[in-house]
Amino acid sequence: MTVLRRSGVLLHPTSLPGTGGVGTLGKELFRFLDFLAQAGFSLWQVLPLSPPAAGNSPYSAYSAFAGNPLLIDLETLIEEGDLPINASLGDFPENRVDFASVVFHKEQLLATAAEHFFAQGHTARLEDFWRFCDSTYWLHDYALFQALKRHYRQLPWHRWPQGVALREHDACTQAAITLGSEIGSQKYQQWQFWRQWQRIREYATERGISIIGDLPIFVAHDSADVWCNREQFLLDPKGRPTVVAGVPPDYFSSTGQLWGNPLYDWDTMARDGYAWWIARIRQLLEQFDLVRIDHFRGFEASWQVPVSARTAVKGTWVPGPGADFFQSVHNAIGRLPFIAEDLGVITPQVENLRDQFGLPGMKILQFAFDSDAANPYLPHNHLPNSVVYTGTHDNDTTQGWAATLRPTVLQAITDYLGGGDTSPAEALIRTCLMSVAATAILPMQDVLGLSSDARMNLPGTALGNWSWRMSSSWMTSELADRFKLLNKRYGRLPRRP
Numbered sequence: 419m420t421v422l423r424r425s426g427v428l429l430h431p432t433s434l435p436g437t438g439g440v441g442t443l444g445k446e447l448f449r450f451l452d453f454l455a456q457a458g459f460s461l462w463q464v465l466p467l468s469p470p471a472a473g474n475s476p477y478s479a480y481s482a483f484a485g486n487p488l489l490i491d492l493e494t495l496i497e498e499g500d501l502p503i504n505a506s507l508g509d510f511p512e513n514r515v516d517f518a519s520v521v522f523h524k525e526q527l528l529a530t531a532a533e534h535f536f537a538q539g540h541t542a543r544l545e546d547f548w549r550f551c552d553s554t555y556w557l558h559d560y561a562l563f564q565a566l567k568r569h570y571r572q573l574p575w576h577r578w579p580q581g582v583a584l585r586e587h588d589a590c591t592q593a594a595i596t597l598g599s600e601i602g603s604q605k606y607q608q609w610q611f612w613r614q615w616q617r618i619r620e621y622a623t624e625r626g627i628s629i630i631g632d633l634p635i636f637v638a639h640d641s642a643d644v645w646c647n648r649e650q651f652l653l654d655p656k657g658r659p660t661v662v663a664g665v666p667p668d669y670f671s672s673t674g675q676l677w678g679n680p681l682y683d684w685d686t687m688a689r690d691g692y693a694w695w696i697a698r699i700r701q702l703l704e705q706f707d708l709v710r711i712d713h714f715r716g717f718e719a720s721w722q723v724p725v726s727a728r729t730a731v732k733g734t735w736v737p738g739p740g741a742d743f744f745q746s747v748h749n750a751i752g753r754l755p756f757i758a759e760d761l762g763v764i765t766p767q768v769e770n771l772r773d774q775f776g777l778p779g780m781k782i783l784q785f786a787f788d789s790d791a792a793n794p795y796l797p798h799n800h801l802p803n804s805v806v807y808t809g810t811h812d813n814d815t816t817q818g819w820a821a822t823l824r825p826t827v828l829q830a831i832t833d834y835l836g837g838g839d840t841s842p843a844e845a846l847i848r849t850c851l852m853s854v855a856a857t858a859i860l861p862m863q864d865v866l867g868l869s870s871d872a873r874m875n876l877p878g879t880a881l882g883n884w885s886w887r888m889s890s891s892w893m894t895s896e897l898a899d900r901f902k903l904l905n906k907r908y909g910r911l912p913r914r915p
Contacts, residue, residue: 421802421856425910426461426630427454428811429862430476430874431489432515435890439510439520443614444491446890448621455625456898458905460912462622463630463710463859465811467615471641474517474884475875477634477712478679480564481642482698483556485611487528488521494614499538500531515885531610532603550609556642556697561604562590563642565597574640576657583657585645615705626912630757630859631706633699635713635720636663636679644680647694650687651680661722664730665713668762671878674721674730681722684739692743696750707755714758714777715768717743744775757805757857761785781806781855783846784819787831796834797853806855808846808864811874815863816843818870843867851908858910865901866892 434441434450441447454462468479469486476486495501508523510516538544551557563575570578581589594601622629637643639659644651652660659680666674687694702709711717718740723733748754758772760779772779781804786795793799800806808816820828820842828842835845843864850858863872866888875883905911 422913423856423858423908423910424460424628424912425851425858425860425905426459426463426627427862427865428463428807428859429888430465430811430884431467432884433862433874433887435512435888438492438507438524440488440515440517440524441887442491443489443611443618444493447618449890450893451618451622451625451627453893453898454627456895456902457900458902458911460626460910461628461630461708461857461859464632466632466634467705470884471638472678473880474515476632476884478638479634479641480567480638481556481560482634482637483701484560484608484642485615487607487611488524489614490524490528490607490610491614492524492527492531495527495531495610498543500535501527505530513887513889515887517885528607529603532606535606536602546613547606547609550612551605554608557605557608558594558601559646560608560642561601562594562597563645564604565600566593568600569593569597575645576639583645619705628707629705630708630710631702632710632712633702633756635711635716636677636681639678639680643694650683650694652683653680659725662725663716663720664723664733665721665762666730666733673878674733675877676723676727676730681720681736684743688739688742688746691750692739692746695743696747699747700751703751703755708757709755710757710759711777712759714760714772715762715764718765718768718771740771741774744771748775776803778803778805778855778857780804780810781853782809782813783807783850784809784813784816787827787834797849800853800855802854802856804855805857805859806850806853807859807861808843808850809861811861812877813861814870814873815861815868816846817841817864817867818873819843820846821869848904851904851910862888865897 429450431443431447432441434446436442436444436446451462466476466479467486467489468476468481469484470476470478471480472478492501492507496503496505505527510520566578566582575583582593619629648657654660661681662677663679663681664674664676668674717738719735719737721730721733722736723730744754754775754777756777758777758779760768760772761782781795781800783795783806786793809819813819831842831845835849847860847864850860872886874886
């Protein structure tokens with residue numbers, strides 16, 4: 419059987435250039451998709467597009483279903499008449515996202531846009547909005563959750579008055595009446611997000627580019643998901659977690675990573691056939707062509723940490739739903755278009771679960787040179803049914819990573835990869851595209867050859883992450899032509915009908 423070889427670029431939309439202090443679903447994204455097509459890439463991978471909660475992390479979200487309003491393109495709202503033509507989009511740094519300032523400014527503009535939209539009266543756009551509301555079953559609960567968050571000055575839901583915290587019918591009905599204007603604004607923002615995303619999706623498809631989304635296995639405790647589904651999580655009677663998620667000490671941290679997310683009550687979820695999960699996956703597959711399952715191993719077993727612990731060291735592995743979960747999803751949706759993020763502490767049981775459903779795993783070249791020839795990340799150990807990366811959003815840029823290596827390690831890399839006068843970063847890119855792995859993904863920072871200043875995330879740190887932005891001038895025709903040549907050389911150019 420012929421293996422379809424493809425390549426792509428990992429870039430979160432917030433990292434795009436443009437006005438307003440943060441990348442959006444606007445014209446610079448269309449330009450980025452043009453760049454990918456010109457360079458011979460056929461995949462674009464993103465981080466979760468959910469509204470971020472703690473630390474601006476896309477992996478800690480207020481909802482697993484909603485879109486991030488920060489990504490809404492304000493210039494489009496001006497063109498549609500929801501914002502005045504002279505609306506100030508703000509004066510922000512061009513190369514970093516100042517989240518606190520951007521969020522404050524953009525929330526005001528989005529609220530203004532919602533007011534103007536509803537003030538226009540009955541229009542075709544309003545009818546489209548109502549159709550969206552009627553067909554989006556999670557929307558009202560999410561909008562009410564966000565309205566209550568604002569009403570109670572961002573307190574977590576378990577600290578709200580008992581009636582709304584426990585979702586008592588009368589209390590929530592009264593809150594919906596009282597907070598109707600804010601609820602309408604939240605629904606408007608979601609409508610605009612999904613309209614703009616659909617245009618991006620169509621544009622990408624026209625250029626032969628498939629989009630890879632990201633499914634974080636866990637959700638934030640302070641989220642509409644947990645607020646609406648308390649019985650499906652391991653919580654105490656007041657709604658507080660009894661144990662939280664993390665990972666044991668690993669490559670990234672000697673004390674592990676204490677994520678703090680609540681854990682699922684898998685037995686309860688199994689009783690209704692994992693309905694919440696299947697609804698979540700169905701929506702993701704309306705957004706994306708493929709989905710990376712972040713922390714895949716958590717479906718086989720999760721690292722559960724006592725809620726009082728300060729680090730993840732004293733956790734224990736607790737079995738997950740395993741094959742029963744994936745078989746239930748397969749029965750509901752058919753083919754499983756997933757990539758299994760199988761990094762970290764991986765056991766034969768995790769590998770068997772991945773292979774039982776034919777899911778490609780991940781190979782990270784930055785992990786390949788710290789042991790011996792049996793290292794699974796070394797190119798000679800790759801398999802076609804896998805996805806190879808130079809690094810991920812959690813790694814340093816390859817240029818930055820190479821700058822920290824000892825001379826003996828650099829020599830070992832040169833001896834293995836060859837390359838002569840080529841830098842280790844360039845050699846790793848070439849090796850990534852050369853791999854027998856069917857899919858190769860390069861972070862945009864590596865495509866641009868950037869140093870550690872462009873790193874997206876440093877696991878285990880709470881501040882300074884997720885804020886890197888690129889410059890519009892960096893997406894040149896010369897750069898695109900260089901990568902088109904590499905994609906052609908290693909058999910990764912898209913196949914045209």
